[in-house]
Amino acid sequence: MEAFDVDTTSMKNRIGERRKDFPILQRQMNGKPLVFLDSAASSQKPDVVTSAIKSYYDKTHANVHRGVYQLSQEATDAFEKSRATIQSFINAKHSHEVIFVRGCTEGINLVASSYGDAFIREGDEVIITTLEHHSNIVPWQMVCEKKGANLKVVHVDEAGEIDLDDYKSKLSSKVKMVAVNHISNTLGTINPVKQMIDMAHELDIPVLVDGAQATPHMKIDVQALDADFYVFSGHKMYGPTGIGVLYGKEHWLNKMPPYHGGGEMIKTVTFEKTTYNELPFKFEAGTPNIADSIGLAAAVDYIGEIGLDVISEHENDLLNYGTDLLSSIEGMRFIGTAKAKAGVISFLVGDIHPYDIGTLLDKQGIAVRTGHHCTQPLMDHYGIPGTVRASFGLYNNMEDLDRLYEALTRAVNILS
Amino acid sequence: MSDINKKQDELIEEFKFFDDWMDKYEYIIEMGKTLPLIGEQYKTEDYIIKGCQSRVWLHADMKGEHVHFTADSDAIITKGIIALLIRVLSGEKASDIAKADLYFIDKIGLKEHLSPTRSNGLLSMLKQMKMYGLVADSKGLVDG
Numbered sequence: 027m028e029a030f031d032v033d034t035t036s037m038k039n040r041i042g043e044r045r046k047d048f049p050i051l052q053r054q055m056n057g058k059p060l061v062f063l064d065s066a067a068s069s070q071k072p073d074v075v076t077s078a079i080k081s082y083y084d085k086t087h088a089n090v091h092r093g094v095y096q097l098s099q100e101a102t103d104a105f106e107k108s109r110a111t112i113q114s115f116i117n118a119k120h121s122h123e124v125i126f127v128r129g130c131t132e133g134i135n136l137v138a139s140s141y142g143d144a145f146i147r148e149g150d151e152v153i154i155t156t157l158e159h160h161s162n163i164v165p166w167q168m169v170c171e172k173k174g175a176n177l178k179v180v181h182v183d184e185a186g187e188i189d190l191d192d193y194k195s196k197l198s199s200k201v202k203m204v205a206v207n208h209i210s211n212t213l214g215t216i217n218p219v220k221q222m223i224d225m226a227h228e229l230d231i232p233v234l235v236d237g238a239q240a241t242p243h244m245k246i247d248v249q250a251l252d253a254d255f256y257v258f259s260g261h262k263m264y265g266p267t268g269i270g271v272l273y274g275k276e277h278w279l280n281k282m283p284p285y286h287g288g289g290e291m292i293k294t295v296t297f298e299k300t301t302y303n304e305l306p307f308k309f310e311a312g313t314p315n316i317a318d319s320i321g322l323a324a325a326v327d328y329i330g331e332i333g334l335d336v337i338s339e340h341e342n343d344l345l346n347y348g349t350d351l352l353s354s355i356e357g358m359r360f361i362g363t364a365k366a367k368a369g370v371i372s373f374l375v376g377d378i379h380p381y382d383i384g385t386l387l388d389k390q391g392i393a394v395r396t397g398h399h400c401t402q403p404l405m406d407h408y409g410i411p412g413t414v415r416a417s418f419g420l421y422n423n424m425e426d427l428d429r430l431y432e433a434l435t436r437a438v439n440i441l442s
Numbered sequence: 443m444s445d446i447n448k449k450q451d452e453l454i455e456e457f458k459f460f461d462d463w464m465d466k467y468e469y470i471i472e473m474g475k476t477l478p479l480i481g482e483q484y485k486t487e488d489y490i491i492k493g494c495q496s497r498v499w500l501h502a503d504m505k506g507e508h509v510h511f512t513a514d515s516d517a518i519i520t521k522g523i524i525a526l527l528i529r530v531l532s533g534e535k536a537s538d539i540a541k542a543d544l545y546f547i548d549k550i551g552l553k554e555h556l557s558p559t560r561s562n563g564l565l566s567m568l569k570q571m572k573m574y575g576l577v578a579d580s581k582g583l584v585d586g
């Protein structure tokens with residue numbers, strides 16, 4: 027027991043050294059060392075990720091799944107090894123339940139379209155919540171419009187927590203899908219998805235979890251969650267842009283029609299009839315993003331080496347430290363004060379416009395995001411135009427937050 | 443034309459004094475306070491230029507062949523930059539406004555605020571200002 031404690035402490039101390047794995051953090055912005063606090067939008071990349079991509083192109087690249095020659099076989103092996111890496115990362119039962127997509131957005135669109143085609147009818151309902159990202163709203167609106175189904179939105183309270191009573195009252199036999207965010211990108215709320223999945227399953231309703239913000243922050247076990255679909259983006263978890271994952275339970279994926287038609291996804295094609303390939307290829311039309319899948323697997327290995335428990339503890343420390351520090355600024359108003367929160371601090375100061383704060387922070391080398399963070403309905407819920415959002419990655423440290431505090435104090439002085 | 447350029451050169455001179463970005467922005471914010479504010483009756487959906495980040499309202503008045511602008515924004519840095527644009531363009535001839543090359547923006551380091559991806563309403567506002575100039579000029583809207 028004691029040995030374990032010592033071990034995590036030393037790991038925790040060593041996480042500070044990981045910053046140097048990210049070359050971009052050496053940059054200067056407007057003459058000041060960059061403090062990068064926008065990882066919720068996209069994280070930076072450690073050199074093991076970029077070098078894995080380069081090495082793939084330098085040594086292994088050929089098109090996958092169709093070559094008789096050795097190089098193509100090696101590329102195919104590398105690509106399928108990435109799939110296996112992802113499978114174990116999320117503890118999927120089968121590797122063919124891991125579908126490579128461009129990102130979270132494409133994954134949700136795939137499910138909304140294919141599942142929607144097969145299972146959503148006129149008068150049916152789809153449940154989402156107020157704190158969804160636009161990519162977990164619009165695809166469902168589109169399918170509802172197409173099918174004459176209705177979108178039901180579960181309320182969120184002032185703290186930014188999903189109202190489970192409201193959720194419960196909206197669940198019925200008319201509901202054909204629940205789509206919910208695992209961690210809110212705007213508020214940082216960690217939502218009770220396990221509980222929500224269990225509640226939906228009592229009525230045999232499948233659940234899609236938008237895990238864009240969760241995979242870089244906490245260990246995901248899709249079997250323990252019993253999620254029917256789980257989607258995430260590589261670029262938010264230290265991996266490349268343009269690659270992401272849709273996990274789907276085999277029995278659902280088998281019952282869904284293909285999303286895109288083309289090469290790779292077929293078994294036989296004649297002009298009369300085409301038969302489709304098996305999972306996962308049925309949903310991977312065309313040449314896949316081989317190189318970035320390998321980059322993503324490198325990111326998964328990198329995270330695994332540090333340990334997601336260590337990362338989330340570190341980000342929690344930053345969250346607590348940062349929240350304390352910023353709360354001493356006069357007029358500070360935190361947006362999103364849920365009990366369970368990930369490394370996101372969204373705020374406003376007095377009636378200063380977020381754009382003004384963001385601009386003056388940028389001039390002092392601090393990169394934060396301002397605006398509605400692709401969650402306009404959530405901003406309407408709070409009656410605000412947007413927020414300033416500082417979000418953390420494993421490479422951030424207390425000093426970054428000190429710099430944020432100093433820069434913010436200066437900005438607020440000028441702006442108020 | 444030369445009037446517009448003269449005013450631009452003046453601004454470039456004024457901004458030469460600042461080597462710190464924060465000082466520069468403090469000055470821009472100060473300038474925002476001199477902005478000829480749009481009448482409340484025009485602060486409506488008809489006159490709004492929506493950016494994703496901040497919102498801008500713009501109104502144009504013709505006096506003879508000259509165009510006078512009033513404006514406002516919900517963000518004070520945006521407001522300050524509008525004040526600079528208005529200082530340069532307002533009161534000038536419609537034809538000159540339509541043709542104006544606003545090199546001062548780049549020279550004083552504010553180009554980023556007028557980038558299409560910034561989405562603060564400023565770029566659309568500038569296009570709108572030039573459009574007023576163009577329309578007024580082509581219609582020969584001269585009432586004086």
Ligand SMILES: Cc1ncc(COP(=O)(O)O)c(C=O)c1O
Pocket residue numbers: 066067128129130131132159161162207209210211236238239259400
């Ligand atoms: C919660 C959430 N869902 C979905 C997305 C969309 O991800 P992507 O743009 O990578 O498809 C994001 C990204 O901002 C997000 O934060």
